[in-house]
Structures are given as structure tokens and as C-alpha cells.
Amino acid sequence: MYILYSEKDGNKYTGYSQDLPSRFKAHQLGRVVSTRNRRLLKLIYFEGCLSQQDAIRREKYLKTHYGKMFLGNRLKSYFTGQEKVTLMTMNSLNYKKSILITGGAGFIGSHVVRLFVEKYPNYSIFNLDALTYAGNLENLKDIEGSPNYNFIKGDINDASFISALFQKHRFDGVIHLAAESHVDRSIKDPLAFVRTNILGTVNLLNAAKEIWKDDFKNKLFYHVSTDEVYGTLGETGLFTETTAYDPNSPYSASKASSDHFVRAYGETYELPYVITNCSNNYGQNQFPEKLIPLFINNIINNKALPVYGDGNYTRDWLYVKDHAKAIDLVFHKGKTKETYNIGGFNEWKNIDLVKELCAQMDERLGRSPGTSEKLITYVKDRPGHDLRYAIDASKINKELGWKPSVTFEEGLNITIDWYLDNEAWLDHVTSGAYREYYGKQYKR
Numbered sequence: 001m002y003i004l005y006s007e008k009d010g011n012k013y014t015g016y017s018q019d020l021p022s023r024f025k026a027h028q029l030g031r032v033v034s035t036r037n038r039r040l041l042k043l044i045y046f047e048g049c050l051s052q053q054d055a056i057r058r059e060k061y062l063k064t065h066y067g068k069m070f071l072g073n074r075l076k077s078y079f080t081g082q083e084k085v086t087l088m089t090m091n092s093l094n095y096k097k098s099i100l101i102t103g104g105a106g107f108i109g110s111h112v113v114r115l116f117v118e119k120y121p122n123y124s125i126f127n128l129d130a131l132t133y134a135g136n137l138e139n140l141k142d143i144e145g146s147p148n149y150n151f152i153k154g155d156i157n158d159a160s161f162i163s164a165l166f167q168k169h170r171f172d173g174v175i176h177l178a179a180e181s182h183v184d185r186s187i188k189d190p191l192a193f194v195r196t197n198i199l200g201t202v203n204l205l206n207a208a209k210e211i212w213k214d215d216f217k218n219k220l221f222y223h224v225s226t227d228e229v230y231g232t233l234g235e236t237g238l239f240t241e242t243t244a245y246d247p248n249s250p251y252s253a254s255k256a257s258s259d260h261f262v263r264a265y266g267e268t269y270e271l272p273y274v275i276t277n278c279s280n281n282y283g284q285n286q287f288p289e290k291l292i293p294l295f296i297n298n299i300i301n302n303k304a305l306p307v308y309g310d311g312n313y314t315r316d317w318l319y320v321k322d323h324a325k326a327i328d329l330v331f332h333k334g335k336t337k338e339t340y341n342i343g344g345f346n347e348w349k350n351i352d353l354v355k356e357l358c359a360q361m362d363e364r365l366g367r368s369p370g371t372s373e374k375l376i377t378y379v380k381d382r383p384g385h386d387l388r389y390a391i392d393a394s395k396i397n398k399e400l401g402w403k404p405s406v407t408f409e410e411g412l413n414i415t416i417d418w419y420l421d422n423e424a425w426l427d428h429v430t431s432g433a434y435r436e437y438y439g440k441q442y443k444r
């Protein structure tokens with residue numbers, strides 16, 4: 001008997017070993033996971049789909065992390081010609097926890113998935129992602145072969161699918177990042193945000209409540225949220241965990257609502273939860289609809305930099321890997337039923353940030369100083385544009401010892417380098433539907 005995850009279509013197939021070769025061929029798979037019983041797990045890599053280097057890396061990874069393992073070649077006989085299969089059998093694999101990470105192919109989600117897969121080889125990580133425009137499995141290419149990583153394509157809006165998934169895998173923890181996240185899109189299509197951010201969250205809460213209801217011990221529903229739920233600040237002050245909710249955009253209203261549902265399930269059904277509200281993230285793999293990657297992409301392509309209004313809006317910026325580290329810490333050490341604010345202690349007016357970005361890009365691209373700044377174009381403001389977000393992250397700092405590990409300058413350098421080194425990724429995500437979105441959003 002085997003269970004087979006198709007890396008081509010994201011679906012799962014089960015069958016008997018006799019059908020294996022034809023299934024392999026039909027789906028051009030990269031990986032087969034076959035279980036005989038809970039403790040015996042076989043990983044079979046179809047080397048036709050992997051570079052030799054990747055196959056060797058995966059074998060090394062398994063050997064390092066799991067002692068009692070041997071490589072067999074029984075299944076090789078199923079294959080002929082150039083196709084090669086590596087069969088790995090582990091007798092002592094016994095995962096300590098199974099964790100569902102929703103939205104794990106997205107920007108922040110992919111950094112969280114990678115951190116958990118690499119740091120906790122004794123956790124089985126399930127990445128559930130609908131692979132909408134912002135979800136991209138290319139973001140996780142480097143860890144897709146890790147034995148403790150599983151990808152499931154699916155939508156949190158599908159209640160019966162979610163319930164069956166929880167029944168099947170009996171997750172110990174959920175880290176919920178799946179969301180529609182772009183404010184401008186929420187202004188154009190609020191219902192999409194209601195569906196995914198509110199109804200999708202409630203579907204997950206219901207499924208978790210159902211499987212955990214008899215024993216909440218060591219279970220956790222971690223809801224990842226945003227500082228936008230607090231609305232806007234004036235020129236001074238900071239958002240704390242006790243700031244009243246006052247959302248202004250359909251996006252932030254949907255996130256505020258989902259936060260309320262999570263707390264309500266904690267109060268009503270005793271569901272153990274934590275919530276974190278974070279400021280603006282930036283870093284590798286961010287979809288180029290958000291300010292920083294959009295402007296990097298436009299500078300590379302000598303396109304206008306559309307600054308909303310007068311540009312005097314303020315955001316607090318946090319490097320995405322520092323956010324992922326904070327999530328790890330809160331997941332393991334945070335108190336249940338608590339909220340933690342996460343921020344970069346790093347406020348920038350949009351226009352100052354854009355000018356800084358232009359200066360750094362000129363240097364990297366070998367353009368004379370001031371070239372990219374000429375691309376700045378002031379455009380019609382975003383409706384309901386929040387003036388200023390700024391986070392007081394002293395609670396997570398004092399209670400859990402978290403603080404950002406990189407300065408903004410370092411983080412921005414890493415980010416720019418990544419986008420310049422990954423133009424293929426950028427080209428890929430900015431083709432097709434992106435062009436249509438861009439045309440509509442910036443047609444003024």
C-alpha cells in the first residue's frame with residue numbers, strides 16, 4: 001500500500017505497489033510516501049524529477065536526522081531504462097507533533113514552514129495552501145524533499161474538506177496564516193476577504209474544536225493577524241495589546257472579525273489559542289503587489305513608482321524571518337489565550353522609505369544617484385488610507401525575549417539582493433493574472 005503526493009497537481013493518491021510505476025509515470029511525481037504502519041515510513045524519490053544534487057542532499061538530510069535507516073533498492077526493479085528510484089526505509093520515525101500551517105506557500109507562511117521543517121525534524125509539518133495568486137510552491141523548493149514536510153492543496157473555505165483533513169491527521173497544533181492580505185484588493189472585492197479571512201478561519205476553528213474537544217491538553221490554535229485591526233494612529237502613540245479594535249479597510253475588518261472569532265472560541269469552547277498582531281513585513285518571496293517588492297520590480301524595469309497621496313503615511317517594517325522566529329517563540333512559549341504584538345521598532349514614512357530604496361537600487365544597478373527617484377509618481381490616494389501604524393512590541397520582548405535580529409538596513413539589503421538574484425521568480429509571478437491586476441489598480 002502506498003500514499004503518493006503529486007508534486008504536479010498537489011493531490012494525494014493511494015494504491016497498491018503493483019500500480020506504482022504507472023502512477024509514477026502518469027503524474028510525473030517527485031515523491032512517493034508509502035506507509036505500512038504508523039512507525040514505518042518509506043520515502044521514495046524519483047530521481048527523474050530531481051537533480052542528482054537534490055537527491056543526494058535529501059539522502060544526507062535523512063541520514064543526519066534519522067539514525068536507523070537503510071537504503072534499499074527493491075522498487076528499482078519496477079523501473080527500467082534511465083528511471084531510477086531511491087527507496088529509503090526508516091524504522092524509528094516517530095513524530096512528536098503534527099502541525100498544520102495554513103497559507104504555507106505564501107510569503108510569511110513559507111518562511112514559517114521552512115523554519116519549522118528545518119528546526120523541528122521531529123514534527124510532521126503539513127502545509128495547507130489553496131495556491132491562489134500569492135501562494136507559490138517555488139517559495140519552498142529547497143525543503144520540499146524533507147521527510148517531515150507534507151504539502152496539501154486545499155481551500156479553508158471548504159468546510160467538509162477541512163473537517164475531513166483534521167479527522168484524518170489529528171493535528172496537535174494549527175498555525176493559521178492563510179488569508180487574503182492586500183488592502184487594495186479588499187477595496188475592490190470585500191467578499192473574497194469575508195470568505196477566506198472570516199469564514200475560512202471559522203471552518204478551521206470548528207474542525208479544531210471537533211477533534212480536540214475531549215482533550216485540549218497540548219493543543220494550540222495559533223492565529224496570525226495584523227496591527228491593522230487597531231485602525232490608525234495619529235502622529236504619536238503606539239498600538240499595544242489592549243488598544244481597542246477600530247479597523248478601517250475591508251481587509252482589516254475581516255482580520256479583526258477573525259481575531260474576535262478565535263477569542264470567542266477560546267471563551268465559549270475553551271479552545272486553546274494565541275493571537276499575534278504584526279506590523280508590515282518585507283523580505284524574500286513577497287508578492288510584488290506590496291510596496292517594497294512592487295517598487296523594486298518597477299525600478300528594475302524603469303517603471304513609475306506610484307506613491308499614494310502625498311506619501312506621508314507611516315508604517316513599521318519588520319524583516320519576515322524575524323516574524324517567523326517570533327511565531328516559533330510564541331507557538332512554543334506563549335501563554336494561551338494571550339495576544340502578542342510583533343513589530344520592528346522601525347517606523348518609516350512611505351516617501352522616505354521609497355527614496356532610501358531608490359538610492360540603494362541605483363547603487364546595486366550601477367545607475368547614477370537620483371536615477372530611480374525620478375520614477376516617483378504621486379497618484380490618487382488609497383480610500384480610507386490609515387495614516388500611521390506603529391507597534392509597541394515590549395510585551396513579547398519582556399515576556400519571551402524576542403527582538404528583531406537584523407536592522408532595517410541589513411534586511412533591506414538582503415531583500416534587494418534576493419530580488420535581483422531571482423528575476424526568474426519575479427518574471428514568473430508577474431506574468432498572466434498579475435498584469436491584469438496591475439493594469440486595473442494603477443490605471444488612473
Ligand SMILES: Cc1cn([C@H]2C[C@H](O)[C@@H](COP(=O)(O)OP(=O)(O)O[C@H]3O[C@H](C)C(=O)[C@H](O)[C@H]3O)O2)c(=O)[nH]c1=O
Binds near residue numbers: 181225227280281307
Ligand atoms: C502598494 C502601494 C502601497 N503604497 C503605500 C500604502 C501604505 O501606506 C504603504 C504600504 O502599503 P502595502 O500595501 O505594502 O501594505 P499595507 O497596506 O500597509 O498592509 C500590509 O501590512 C499590514 C500590516 C498587513 O496586515 C497587510 O496584509 C499588508 O498588506 O505604502 C503606495 O504608496 N503605493 C503602492 O503602490
